[in-house]
Amino acid sequence: MILEGFTPYGDKHPNSCLKINHRPSNNTNKQLRSITDAFDKLQIKDGMTLSFHHHLRDGDFVLNMVLDEIKKRNLKHITLAPSSIFPIHEPMVELIKHGNIENIVTNYINGPVAKTVSEGYLKGFLTMDTHGGRPRAIESGELMIDVAFIATPAVNSFGDGNGIQGPSQCGALGYMMSDLMYAKHRVVITDFMTEDLLIKEIDGHYVDYIVQVDKIGDPQGIVSGTTKPTKDPVQLKIAKDTIKVMDALGLIKDGLSFQTGAGGTSIAVAEILRKKMIENNIKGSFASGGITSYLVNMHEEGLFNELYDVQCFDLEAIRSYRDNPKHHPMSASKYANPCHESVLVNDLDVVILGATEIDLNFNVNVTTDSHGYLMGGSGGHSDTAFGSKVSIITSNLVKSRTPIIKESVTALTTPGSTVDIFVTERGIAINPKRKDLIQKLNEVSFPMMTIEDLYHKSIEITGKPTPLIKSDKIIGHIRYRDGSIIDTLYQVRK
Amino acid sequence: MRRSLLFIPSNSPAMLQNADIFGADGVIFDLEDAVSISEKDAARTLLDTFLTMYPLNKLEIIVRINQIETSITSKELEKIVSDRIDTIMLPKATKESTLILLNQLRNIEHEKKLTKKINIIPIIEMATSVLEVSDIAKVERVNGLLLGAEDLASDLEVPRTLESLEILMPRALTILAAKAHKIDAIDTPFIHKDDDEGLVKDAKFAKQLGMNAKACIHPNQVEIINEIFSPSMAEIHQALRIIEAHERPENIHKGAFSLDGKMVDKPIIDRAHKLIEKAKAWHLL
Amino acid sequence: MKDLLTASAGTMESNDCLMIVSESDQLTIDLESIVYLQFKDQIEKVIRETLKEKGIEKLHVHCQDKGALDYTIKARLLTAIERLENMR
Numbered sequence: 001m002i003l004e005g006f007t008p009y010g011d012k013h014p015n016s017c018l019k020i021n022h023r024p025s026n027n028t029n030k031q032l033r034s035i036t037d038a039f040d041k042l043q044i045k046d047g048m049t050l051s052f053h054h055h056l057r058d059g060d061f062v063l064n065m066v067l068d069e070i071k072k073r074n075l076k077h078i079t080l081a082p083s084s085i086f087p088i089h090e091p092m093v094e095l096i097k098h099g100n101i102e103n104i105v106t107n108y109i110n111g112p113v114a115k116t117v118s119e120g121y122l123k124g125f126l127t128m129d130t131h132g133g134r135p136r137a138i139e140s141g142e143l144m145i146d147v148a149f150i151a152t153p154a155v156n157s158f159g160d161g162n163g164i165q166g167p168s169q170c171g172a173l174g175y176m177m178s179d180l181m182y183a184k185h186r187v188v189i190t191d192f193m194t195e196d197l198l199i200k201e202i203d204g205h206y207v208d209y210i211v212q213v214d215k216i217g218d219p220q221g222i223v224s225g226t227t228k229p230t231k232d233p234v235q236l237k238i239a240k241d242t243i244k245v246m247d248a249l250g251l252i253k254d255g256l257s258f259q260t261g262a263g264g265t266s267i268a269v270a271e272i273l274r275k276k277m278i279e280n281n282i283k284g285s286f287a288s289g290g291i292t293s294y295l296v297n298m299h300e301e302g303l304f305n306e307l308y309d310v311q312c313f314d315l316e317a318i319r320s321y322r323d324n325p326k327h328h329p330m331s332a333s334k335y336a337n338p339c340h341e342s343v344l345v346n347d348l349d350v351v352i353l354g355a356t357e358i359d360l361n362f363n364v365n366v367t368t369d370s371h372g373y374l375m376g377g378s379g380g381h382s383d384t385a386f387g388s389k390v391s392i393i394t395s396n397l398v399k400s401r402t403p404i405i406k407e408s409v410t411a412l413t414t415p416g417s418t419v420d421i422f423v424t425e426r427g428i429a430i431n432p433k434r435k436d437l438i439q440k441l442n443e444v445s446f447p448m449m450t451i452e453d454l455y456h457k458s459i460e461i462t463g464k465p466t467p468l469i470k471s472d473k474i475i476g477h478i479r480y481r482d483g484s485i486i487d488t489l490y491q492v493r494k
Numbered sequence: 495m496r497r498s499l500l501f502i503p504s505n506s507p508a509m510l511q512n513a514d515i516f517g518a519d520g521v522i523f524d525l526e527d528a529v530s531i532s533e534k535d536a537a538r539t540l541l542d543t544f545l546t547m548y549p550l551n552k553l554e555i556i557v558r559i560n561q562i563e564t565s566i567t568s569k570e571l572e573k574i575v576s577d578r579i580d581t582i583m584l585p586k587a588t589k590e591s592t593l594i595l596l597n598q599l600r601n602i603e604h605e606k607k608l609t610k611k612i613n614i615i616p617i618i619e620m621a622t623s624v625l626e627v628s629d630i631a632k633v634e635r636v637n638g639l640l641l642g643a644e645d646l647a648s649d650l651e652v653p654r655t656l657e658s659l660e661i662l663m664p665r666a667l668t669i670l671a672a673k674a675h676k677i678d679a680i681d682t683p684f685i686h687k688d689d690d691e692g693l694v695k696d697a698k699f700a701k702q703l704g705m706n707a708k709a710c711i712h713p714n715q716v717e718i719i720n721e722i723f724s725p726s727m728a729e730i731h732q733a734l735r736i737i738e739a740h741e742r743p744e745n746i747h748k749g750a751f752s753l754d755g756k757m758v759d760k761p762i763i764d765r766a767h768k769l770i771e772k773a774k775a776w777h778l779l
Numbered sequence: 780m781k782d783l784l785t786a787s788a789g790t791m792e793s794n795d796c797l798m799i800v801s802e803s804d805q806l807t808i809d810l811e812s813i814v815y816l817q818f819k820d821q822i823e824k825v826i827r828e829t830l831k832e833k834g835i836e837k838l839h840v841h842c843q844d845k846g847a848l849d850y851t852i853k854a855r856l857l858t859a860i861e862r863l864e865n866m867r
Contacts, residue, residue, distance in 0.1 A: 233713035400846025465817035540854040547850040
């Protein structure tokens with residue numbers, strides 16, 4: 001549903017940023033014995049919208065516990081709104097196939113659930129939002145949440161909580177803030193109750209109920225260990241070339257604000273940037289996003305003044321978040337909501353991003369593979385690409401006989417108008433719209449190729465693939481960060 | 495004119511397909527040590543179809559064949575020699591085996607009616623080869639010598655060390671032989687692929703001794719090697735100044751002239767020209 | 780029944796293919812590929828052309844492809860055939 005007054009992307013700021021009111025809780029008797037009790041107390045019934053955050057990632061038990069309860073009661077027509085879905089959420093498959101879960105609204109989907117939805121089993125609709133679009137939708141009332149289940153590693157009897165204490169600690173809790181403040185009912189689920197909270201990231205004034213369970217998650221899956229920088233020579237070359245183009249553009253200077261992902265190539269880029277900054281005595285202003293030990297290290301070495309954290313990827317990040325006042329929390333709204341007054345992404349100088357596909361107009365797909373199987377989603381991709389001064393996509397040009405460049409992407413996640421540079425092992429292409437960047441690179445004779453030339457090179461290597469035909473059964477849509485629909489999702493052909 | 499030569503195992507399609515992206519001046523497609531005995535046939539055929547069908551960027555194509563032990567033309571050479579390759583790299587080279595290779599190359603080129611003459615880089619990796627290195631360098635078509643320090647150390651029955659004292663003489667002799675015959679002196683690869691600092695130290699030392707290129711066993715080493723064995727910007731500027739000064743009307747007919755208080759004569763001017771030639775070939779200018 | 784001779788070449792690594800050839804009284808191609816929909820026709824074409832070049836009209840070819848380019852398909856097939864011939 002698109003609210004009146006919205007102009008589809010192309011405008012710097014959405015025309016309409018309606019906001020509903022916060023909902024402080026009136027409840028004083030908050031403790032419940034179980035999730036079953038919560039369902040009874042809140043009279044959770046058919047057709048409701050239930051939300052979750054994804055800070056426990058692939059170690060999350062909470063969503064599955066709620067699914068269990070839905071299954072027991074055979075509730076139907078449920079809309080599930082988890083901010084991300086991981087392989088551990090496999091129990092959702094059965095509930096989808098039986099029609100208990102009818103609609104899904106999420107920012108990222110992977111694993112068996114992704115496969116099931118791709119194959120057309122969801123009886124309703126899949127809506128893919130971005131990390132910034134989700135809080136926008138919640139705060140505007142577009143995504144009306146009946147009950148928000150908020151997994152919280154440490155909670156006190158009032159319902160205040162944080163993610164830095166307890167056996168299932170996960171660090172910053174950026175993705176739950178909008179659910180907490182705007183959902184009709186909020187149930188905090190924890191495995192660690194204490195009156196000695198070091199910080200109160202969750203404000204108990206918004207919490208209706210508290211349920212204590214044995215375990216909210218598996219630490220192994222929550223902080224899946226530090227990704228190491230890639231050792232693959234081709235990926236390393238791409239990482240090196242990424243820093244070269246940043247350097248040639250004069251981006252590596254004092255005050256730099258930077259964001260990169262948590263994958264092997266992204267971390268390699270951070271490592272090479274680190275060396276360069278140390279060599280040239282550069283002091284950046286901030287690094288942001290999902291925070292890894294590499295970024296923590298760079299901050300502690302004085303390379304970035306501050307860290308802005310929406311989620312912690314490893315134990316080092318959690319440690320730093322807990323102990324360092326310059327390692328700041330950031331709600332998803334502050335991070336990426338286009339309706340937020342001082343949204344962080346607009347202060348970013350450079351962001352490094354990936355792609356499963358990119359097309360000749362620089363449109364990027366990170367939602368599906370070339371067959372149409374869901375395997376991800378924007379997450380913060382579209383938000384950071386929009387906000388940053390320079391957005392850089394890194395990818396192999398060809399991987400296992402699959403060219404990355406298509407004439408047209410299978411699914412449009414991030415519009416080409418927000419994508420500036422594409423770095424591959426066989427050349428770098430600059431979006432022709434960025435005449436300023438092209439000029440700057442011409443001045444230093446930096447080698448560039450057009451994206452068409454890169455495309456032809458990749459076809460020369462692999463041969464021309466037979467185009468994959470889409471089915472015509474619609475299973476959902478991709479919603480850009482301002483609420484406009486930018487693409488349709490189709491069932492995969494069997 | 496080489497600075498870096500990158501070893502690529504011939505039996506790995508993933509590596510073959512990316513051989514040309516790392517900026518090496520030449521790639522050594524290895525049919526010898528990087529390929530197990532049971533896979534030699536597969537590697538040969540794969541390299542052959544690869545060189546025929548894959549759109550490779552322009553660089554020197556070198557093939558390291560297996561050791562030549564008899565004068566019977568190897569099936570390998572028969573298959574590999576074609577217009578698509580530039581150079582054969584000969585392991586465990588001796589004067590005798592180098593001459594045999596030269597002969598076989600001539601025969602095959604004639605047989606296949608090739609339009610080009612394929613060059614040879616012998617690998618100096620035995621004590622006997624070091625002692626006859628000058629004779630190896632003077633063989634026709636030999637346009638570079640590669641020092642193979644790992645096998646050489648085995649032959650000398652000493653451990654191979656980071657300090658590299660054990661290969662000091664062999665390095666020097668290889669360099670002397672190469673330069674006496676105006677061909678490339680290519681240093682042995684640095685085998686510790688995660689030690690960039692060690693690589694830089696080793697390469698700089700080799701350069702100081704007189705090596706003008708170095709083999710690489712990992713793509714990450716190429717950029718470092720290229721940088722060390724390329725003339726620096728300062729050296730390029732100085733060479734340009736020397737050439738420009740020489741071409742001034744007051745200097746052009748003199749045998750020697752003065753620049754910055756130093757004497758500039760023919761050897762210095764020639765060196766300056768050679769340096770600029772290299773700088774242009776390597777796109778530094 | 781006499782066992783039919785079989786030979787193989789290649790690996791299941793990315794960008795490679797495992798090519799298994801066996802004696803047969805007809806020409807059959809059995810292809811599995813990670814890029815089946817995009818390159819099935821092209822891969823079969825390379826296999827057929829290679830067999831034609833070698834004058835082979837009867838062979839069973841089983842190919843497990845992990846994104847091998849044409850040159851790899853051809854090479855692995857040629858090597859498998861060579862190995863089969865060496866067995867005879």
